[in-house]
Amino acid sequence: MRGTPQQRPTAPNDTSNGRPDTAAGGGPAIGPARLWIDWTACDARGWCAELLPELLTRDPDGYPLDRSPGAHATQDLTIPAQLAGHARRAVDACPRLALRLLPD
Amino acid sequence: MTVEHTTCPSPAPTAAPPSSPSPPAPTTSPAAPAASPAAAAASPLRGSPVDWPGPPREPWPAGVHPVHADRDTPAVGGTDGADLPGTAGAGGHATGRLLALAAPDLLGHHRRCGPLPWRGPGGYLLRELHDAGLTGRGGAAFPTWRKLAAVTEAAYPVAGDRLSRRRAGAGGGTGRPRSGGTPVVVANAAEGEPESVKDVTLLAAAPHLVLDGVQLTAEAVGAGDAFVYVKAGSAAAAVVRRAVAERRAAGWDRCVIEVREAPVTFLAGEASAVVAALEGATARPRAHWRPLADTGLHGRPTLVHNVETLAHLAMIARWGSAWFRAVGTADEPGTLLVTVTGAVAAPGVVEVPYGTALGDLVGSRGGAVEPVGALRIGGYAGIWLPVAAGPAVPMSREGLAPWGATPGPGIVSVLPARACGLAETARLVTYLAAQNAGQCGPCVSGLPQLARSVAAMARVAGQDTAPDGENPAQAASRALRLAALVSGRGACHHPDGAARIAHSALRTFAADIRAHTQGHCLGSAHPS
Numbered sequence: 107m108r109g110t111p112q113q114r115p116t117a118p119n120d121t122s123n124g125r126p127d128t129a130a131g132g133g134p135a136i137g138p139a140r141l142w143i144d145w146t147a148c149d150a151r152g153w154c155a156e157l158l159p160e161l162l163t164r165d166p167d168g169y170p171l172d173r174s175p176g177a178h179a180t181q182d183l184t185i186p187a188q189l190a191g192h193a194r195r196a197v198d199a200c201p202r203l204a205l206r207l208l209p210d
Numbered sequence: 211m212t213v214e215h216t217t218c219p220s221p222a223p224t225a226a227p228p229s230s231p232s233p234p235a236p237t238t239s240p241a242a243p244a245a246s247p248a249a250a251a252a253s254p255l256r257g258s259p260v261d262w263p264g265p266p267r268e269p270w271p272a273g274v275h276p277v278h279a280d281r282d283t284p285a286v287g288g289t290d291g292a293d294l295p296g297t298a299g300a301g302g303h304a305t306g307r308l309l310a311l312a313a314p315d316l317l318g319h320h321r322r323c324g325p326l327p328w329r330g331p332g333g334y335l336l337r338e339l340h341d342a343g344l345t346g347r348g349g350a351a352f353p354t355w356r357k358l359a360a361v362t363e364a365a366y367p368v369a370g371d372r373l374s375r376r377r378a379g380a381g382g383g384t385g386r387p388r389s390g391g392t393p394v395v396v397a398n399a400a401e402g403e404p405e406s407v408k409d410v411t412l413l414a415a416a417p418h419l420v421l422d423g424v425q426l427t428a429e430a431v432g433a434g435d436a437f438v439y440v441k442a443g444s445a446a447a448a449v450v451r452r453a454v455a456e457r458r459a460a461g462w463d464r465c466v467i468e469v470r471e472a473p474v475t476f477l478a479g480e481a482s483a484v485v486a487a488l489e490g491a492t493a494r495p496r497a498h499w500r501p502l503a504d505t506g507l508h509g510r511p512t513l514v515h516n517v518e519t520l521a522h523l524a525m526i527a528r529w530g531s532a533w534f535r536a537v538g539t540a541d542e543p544g545t546l547l548v549t550v551t552g553a554v555a556a557p558g559v560v561e562v563p564y565g566t567a568l569g570d571l572v573g574s575r576g577g578a579v580e581p582v583g584a585l586r587i588g589g590y591a592g593i594w595l596p597v598a599a600g601p602a603v604p605m606s607r608e609g610l611a612p613w614g615a616t617p618g619p620g621i622v623s624v625l626p627a628r629a630c631g632l633a634e635t636a637r638l639v640t641y642l643a644a645q646n647a648g649q650c651g652p653c654v655s656g657l658p659q660l661a662r663s664v665a666a667m668a669r670v671a672g673q674d675t676a677p678d679g680e681n682p683a684q685a686a687s688r689a690l691r692l693a694a695l696v697s698g699r700g701a702c703h704h705p706d707g708a709a710r711i712a713h714s715a716l717r718t719f720a721a722d723i724r725a726h727t728q729g730h731c732l733g734s735a736h737p738s
């Protein structure tokens with residue numbers, strides 16, 4: 107279930123997020139997953155859009171923006187399985203620890 | 211009145227019937243349906259800690275509820291509905307269900323409603339709520355039983371339960387509970403919508419009905435603490451404090467209830483803001499990826515219910531789901547409280563069954579006092595309904611769906627024909643933009659921009675000059691883009707609401723935008 111780097115949960119975020127109760131992490135993202143953005147933490151540095159250009163672009167202020175048209179009705183971004191690795195890299199790279207990968 | 215007092219047992223712990231684990235022999239109650247085997251078989255609540263009681267469900271036993279024995283109020287499931295509380299239709303304050311049974315003091319409440327029908331944990335109440343189809347009355351209309359089930363399951367995960375194993379697995383694979391502590395129940399009467407008064411009206415009129423709902427919910431989910439979170443400075447705050455003291459003196463409650471005051475801001479009542487406020491932080495929404503039912507107040511599973519939901523719950527516990535379903539529509543049973551405001555003769559709160567025509571709803575508050583231009587459903591963050599939609603549109607999710615609206619938190623505002631819908635929308639969006647909690651980039655930056663666009667749309671070309679030289683039509687298309695840009699991009703749904711009202715103004719007031727672009731306003735009251 108876990109062990110390989112590919113399937114490692116986004117554990118490093120958990121304690122440094124200051125939310126020890128959220129040890130659940132994103133869980134191993136085996137299938138499709140959702141990318142959750144903590145909008146109160148994000149400060150528009152745009153690394154996520156660079157690491158996940160297939161799904162994310164930046165709005166005029168630099169905040170990450172879902173590329174798919176009309177997708178803003180829901181808060182979470184759906185990550186197809188083949189992009190899960192990229193998504194996890196974006197999660198780990200976010201300097202504000204604002205991203206989290208959740209099982210779908 | 212005073213004579214009857216002597217015959218009425220004073221509320222005391224002993225007055226409450228023991229929670230009866232097995233329903234006594236069924237009392238004959240003609241219209242009440244027999245047990246519904248489907249509900250028992252396909253029980254959605256397998257996750258609750260205690261197993262379902264074996265025997266199929268019977269209507270609430272009459273003996274448990276003195277209300278059946280000694281008063282005009284109905285037997286379960288009544289006959290033709292005429293004698294049930296709240297079936298008199300859209301009338302004034304006194305004819306609703308909740309408001310008809312309103313009594314500000316415990317003795318009066320006890321006389322009207324009888325003692326608390328404790329059901330014990332184990333799903334009696336959840337099943338009743340499931341069958342009743344009660345949904346949250348705070349705006350989101352989420353099934354109430356689901357929230358209770360989620361909290362119960364978070365607090366007491368059942369070994370072997372698939373859902374909790376999956377979630378617990380995500381939490382480290384140890385199978386330990388996902389969340390810490392006993393659940394918390396919160397009755398939410400923050401009522402941040404500036405136009406809404408139904409929650410404080412209900413709480414001031416029937417505090418004990420709401421507090422009964424808190425107690426029953428607390429018992430059903432095994433809560434350790436309960437709070438009433440009420441708009442600061444409202445009459446309801448004083449009433450509910452008195453009511454809680456009264457109950458404490460009478461030993462009426464099993465779970466201690468604490469009253470806290472909510473700041474008067476638009477977002478103070480957002481569920482995660484409620485939790486923040488109860489923790490002593492500023493009452494603003496929090497980013498939370500796990501539901502509050504899993505981890506809320508200090509990490510404990512937390513139920514935040516609108517006070518109206520809890521009052522309905524207390525009635526369903528007493529009179530059952532069949533009684534609850536006697537009014538309303540099949541998909542949306544029961545009644546709801548609606549604040550009717552704007553250009554009506556007697557603005558105020560009315561309780562109506564779901565599906566009541568908007569015309570009747572407005573009529574119940576004296577009707578419109580001048581020609582109507584449009585209706586707004588759901589408050590500041592609601593939807594504009596063109597007057598052409600007609601007075602027959604039902605107040606229900608189904609009836610409003612063709613217009614993209616929902617009953618929301620139960621607000622109907624009447625805009626007179628002489629007012630400019632665009633100017634009114636500009637006022638609303640400006641207010642909403644100013645009320646953002648200042649936390650999320652897209653909302654903090656987007657809502658003021660949206661408000662400026664809507665304000666530019668409300669200007670009349672030639673009469674006022676827009677600072678950025680946009681004409682109202684250009685401003686409208688920019689507003690459309692901005693509305694799409696802010697939607698769903700925040701820790702709470704506040705930006706979605708602002709986008710929704712702006713978007714609906716573009717649709718409903720398209721003719722006004724054209725007129726403004728051509729240099730005149732269709733509403734003569736346009737502030738120029």
Ligand code: SF4
Binds near residue numbers: 201203
């Ligand atoms: S990397 Fe993090 S902080 Fe930067 S834009 Fe993405 S979510 Fe925001």
Ligand code: SF4
Binds near residue numbers: 645647653702
């Ligand atoms: S979305 Fe807007 S209102 Fe909601 S928390 Fe973020 S900044 Fe505040």
